[in-house]
Amino acid sequence: MKFAASLKSLVLLAATAALAACGGGGGSDSDSGFTPQGLSLTTSSSTVSLNPRSLTTITATLRQASGTPVADGATITATVNGAGLGNLSTGNGTNGGTATATTVGGVANFYFQSGPNPGTGSITFSAQDTTTPGRTVTRTVNVTVGNGPGNDPRISFQPTKTDIAVNTDGVPFFLGSPYISEVIVNVRSASGQAINDDGDGDQAIQFSVTPVENGAVSVPDDPDTDDVNEMTTPFVSIFTGVSAGVSRAFVWSAENAGTIRLHAAFTDPDTGQRVEGVYDFNIVTNVPPLPGAVVVRAPTSPIYASDSGGTSSGTVSISVTDGAGSPVPNPVAGSTAFNNVRLEIIPGGGSGDAVLSGTNAAGQLQEATSIVLRTTNGTANALVIAGVETGAYIVRATSDRADNNVDNGITSPVVGERTIVISDGRLFSVRIVSPDIEAILANRVDTGVVDESGEEVPGGLDGSYSFTVSAIATDRQGNPVLAGTPIEFGLVDEPLAGFPEEGPGTFVLSGGDGNPREGGTLFTAPSGHFTTTSGGPNDAAGPGDTLLVFGQEVPGNRDLESARTVAQVNSATSLNVTQPFNDNDDTGVSVDFGNVLPYIVGRATTGTIGATSSTNSLGIATTTLNYPVSILGKAVALWARGAANVSGGGQKLVSDVVTAVYPGIAPATLIASPAVIPGNTTSFVTVCMLDANNSPIQGVFIGFGFSLESGSGTVDGQSSGTLANATGASGCALAEVTTIGMTEDGEDTVQFSVPGVEPAEVEITVADNLILQASPTAIIGNGTYTIDLRLIDGAGNPVQGTAISGTCEGDGETATVNISQQPDLTDANGETEAVIVASQMDQPDGGAEWTCTFAVGGGEPSADVTIKGRDSCAFSGASPPPPLGACEDETDPEEQFTLTVRLTTPGATSATIAGSLLCSAAAGTSAECDAPFADGTTANMQVTPAEENFVATAAGDCVVNGSDEDVEGRTVTFIRSSPVTSDISCQITVVPE
Structure with a gap:
């Protein structure tokens, strides 16, 4: 009976199992209970642990219920669960968050590559049970x-060494260098195949290093x-090839100790995965982490005496590095910090009342001439606080090479010093800055008319130009004077002789033997002729005129640079001024050198200038010079001055005087007409100098030179040099060109030139055929122009009765050019004329260019006349002006970039930058300044050292223009490259001449 009962239980259990298998449908083998009859899926591991950017292979096996592998070709799918956890591939050249493989012998292999960051997640493998539908x-x-x-x-990596010596001296590459480790890199695909790539394919290896400051x-x-x-x-990153699975790299050290990481990456052709390996190298030094160098950096802004009204404090920065150039460790013993820098301020003249302020390692505020500080990452800061005494101070920082601790005394001092200038902000020197010729404004007449869009319709040019004149004012220590200091301006341009026939002209009332009475109002000049001149009654000096004395031209007379109003004329050699001359006592004692100073007496009759301006925070005052276009090229003398308080009470006038010419708008154009002349004879060529607005530039002596294959030539009787006459009121000069001995017709020319202007060339021919000449050969801008045409033979004889058309x-x-009057038949002189009408030649972002060709029947000979427009976006006088938004760099903020300039000066002088960017640095300091400007424009900056024996040098994206003698105002010009997509910087350093 017991046996029967047991058998009955087994039958019931079997029936229950059969019911469970038939009744509920699918389910997975991960369900609780028992494994159902059907396919089973297993993996080589239930958990995977690996590091970032690593690879592991996971095998998935699919079996039948009997345990035998499924038939080949069954599909298994794997999916990554977790963002950024990694990617999967089955070796088919692709990868992603999901991968699918088919079984061989019931097995499918998956390559899992972990992501770049730590994390947790899972991979789910799944397959359809083909024995049970839906499961x-x-x-x-x-x-x-x-x-x-x-x-x-x-x-994998095989380096020759993992410790690389720090390269403090920047020793270049050589095999076996202690500053370089050679690394063999072995690369394989996921299937174990060696990689091959010539350096241009997907399997090329990319090597890079981080951090970049530690090496290459x-x-x-x-x-x-x-x-x-x-x-x-040395490179930060570079691609290279790989052969038979082997590549090679060289890891370089730099001047800093630390760690450098080599990254090597390639694309696995099996999986499509980007494989990256990293290897760390130690940049080591046997130099102990103790002070080896101390550097003091001066404040970036001037410091003024406490009673001056200016800023009376500034921050100094101290850096302490070890012998390898790395920052010293933070001075801490356990949980207790200590001081590792002693900072002192020492008056340069032996007395002074400036102090230092800073916080020590205990957090206590100190204010004294000697304080102690602790560095953080090798750097500490303190404040220099001025008293009432001015002058140069030495800020000295001392650290201890023995133990990086100054609290327990200094055994082995390491010292750094910096000169700090504290000044009074009172005017001592003023200098006029050369104008930016590209910034000249062509003035217009205001019409007051508004068009349909509400925009005012611009008027025409009014025949005058304007540009900004700046003056830089400094105190005796070279710092900018205090903001708001008044500066007066003025000019003298008459009486003038010789303009334009003899050039820019010479001032009639001038000489080189002036003698101002120091501290008085008397001025004498033994060769003077203040009362009578050969130029007429208006050339005599009189009350209200201006006397300009060029004291800076003669050493020892800086203080006598003067601009004074004439009070009365005593005689031909003597006059008095309304305000006393300075005492010429820079040395503390008044000095009289006698009749040695250049001078000018005159008045302003054509130009005007704003009378008074005030300095800004950089010590720069600006005003506007205005003048008619009819006198371009005429000489002018400009002056600037300001009142300065002197010790003991009273004031003196500090002045600067410069001579210049009234400039035209750049670029200028040189035109020579006719373009072709016969050889072995004498011909006349008209050479004209015009500015960008087609205004004539007078008083210019134009140079010339020949290029002849045979024979010789002269211009105005000279074989080389300049034309006998300067350009006249029309901007033109007539050149008499004579050639002899020319035997063959070749590329023979005479070239006319002016520095900075594109030359004009005239062809010289000895062919027997006819020559057609046109004058002028070039036209600038819009207008109606008469073209003179002349037909001659090879000997220069006129040809009459010939028809010419153009x-x-x-x-x-929108530009249009037409010939409104065609030429008639040539007359007895071989001459005729045509009329050209040009309109809408000025165009946004580049002017139009047309050519009118005149020719006799059959097309030869011919002569060309070029008509050029101007860039209406770059030229304020263009007609019509460009429509709003037509210019690429007009107002688009995406086209605005920043020019950053770092100005550095030695301890002996200060310097100031004016022009497109304003910047100032006191003696022994560095200042970083920036300014926005549009893409494609030019930034012109004039660097002015306070002392005359210093000049400016440039690095980065700046270049220096100007001669070595141009000491007082070296022009540093920055020209933007194209295309530009980022901010750009440069460094300007003032150094001894």
Whole structure:
């Protein structure tokens, strides 16, 4: 009976199992209970632990209920659960968050590559149970990505050394260098195949280093690149080839100790995964982490005496580095901080009342001439606080090489010093800055008319130009004077002789033997002729005129640079002024050198200038000079002055006087007409100098030179040099060109030139055929122009009764040029004329250019006349002005970039930058200044050292223009490259001449 009962129980259990298998449908083998009859899915591991950027292979196996593998071709899908956890591939060249493989012998392999960051997640493997419709079997593998180094088996490193010596001296590459480690890098695909790539494919290895300040990397030289040796050139990142799974890199050290990491990356052709391996190298030094150098950096802004009204404090920065150039460790013993810098301020003249202020390691505020500080990451800061005494001070920082601790005394001092100037902000020197000629404004007449869009319709040009004149004012220590200091301006441009026939002209009332009475109002000049001149009664001096004395031209007379109003004329050699001359006592004692100073007496009759301005925070005062276009090229003398308080009470006038010419608008154009002349005879060529607005520039002596294959030539009787006459009121000069001995017709020319202007060339021919000459050969801008035409034979004889016709063609969207009057038959002199009408030649972002060609029947000979428009976006006088928004760099903020300039001066002088960017640095300091400007424009900056024996040098994106003698105002010009997509900077340093 017991046996029967047991058998009955087994039958019931079997029936229950059969009911469970038939009744409920699908389910997975991960369900609780027992494994159903059907396919089963297993993985090589239930958990995976690996580091970032590492690879592991996971095998998934699909079996039948009997335990035998499923038939080949069954599909298994794997999916990564967790953002950024990693990616999967089955070796088919692709990868992603999901991968699918088909079984072989019931097995499918998956390559899992972990992501760049630690994390946790899982991978779900799944397959359809083909024996039970609707049933899916799954398997979950838990994944943990740790925080260690990558361990991808596809890439490995074999360095010659892992410790590289710090390269403090920047020793270049050489094999076996202690500053370089050669690294063999082995790379394989996921299937174990060696990688091959010539350096241009997807499997090329990219080497890079981090951090970049700790070193660099190079690779074997590529023979296909002639311009660079990749092995001896340091790179931050570079691609190179790989052969038979092997590549090579060279890791370089820099001047800082620390760690440098080599990154090597390539694309696995099996999986499409980007494989990256990293290897760390130690940049080591046997130099102990103790002070080896101390540097004091001066405040970036001037410091003034406490009673001056200016800023009376500034921050100094102290850096302490070890012998290898790395910051010293923070001075801490356990939990207790200590001081490792002693800072002192020492008056340069032996007395002074400036103090230092700073917080020590205990957090206590100190204010004294000697304080102690602690560095953080090698740097400490303190405040210099001025008293009432001015002068140069030495800020001295001392650290202890023995133990980086100054609290327990200083055994082995390491010292850094910096000169700090404290000044009074009172006017001592003023200098006029040369104008930016490209910033001249062509003035217009205001119409007051508004168009349909509400915009005012611009009027025409009013025949005058304006530009900004700046003056830089400094105190005796070279700092900018206090903001708001008044500066007066003025000019003298008459009486003038010789303009324009003899050039810019010479001031009639001038000489080189002036003698101002120091502290008095008397001025004498033994060769003076203040009462009578050969130029007429208006050339005599009189009350109200201006006397300009060029004291700075003669050493020892700086203080006598003067601009004074004439009070009365005593005689031909003597006059008095309304305000006393300075005492010429820079040395403390008044000095009289006698009749040695250049001078001018005159008045302003054509130009005007704003009378008074005030300095800004940089010590710069600006005003506007206005003048008619009819006198471009005429000489002018400009002056600026300000009142300065002197010790003991009273004031003196500090002045600067410069001579210049009234400038035209750049660029200028040189035109020579006719364009062709016969050889072995004498011909006349008209050479004209015009500014960008087609205004004539007078008083210019134009140079010339010949290029002849045979024979010789002269212009105005000279074989080389300049034309006999300067350009006249029309901006033109007549050149008499004579050639002899020319035997063959070739590329023979005479070229006319002016520095900075594109030359004009005239062809000289000895052919027997006819020559057609046109004058002028070029036209600028809009207007109606008469063209003189002349037909001659090869000997220069006129040809009469010949018909000439002209045609015009060119570009420009709206520009039109036509010949309103065609030429008649040539007369007895071989001459006729035509009339050209040009309109809408000025165009946004580049003017139009047309050519009118005149020719006799058959087309030869011919003569061309060029008509050029101007860039209406760059030229304020263009007609019509560009429509709003037509210019690329007009107001688009995306086209605005920043020019950053770092101005550095030695301890002996200060310097100021004016022009497109304003900046000032006191003696022994550095200042960083910036200014926005549009893409494609030019920034013109004039650097003015306070002392005459200093000049400016430039680095980065700035270049210096000007001669070595141009000491008082070296022009540093920055020209934007194209295209520009980022901010740009440069460094300007003032150094002894």
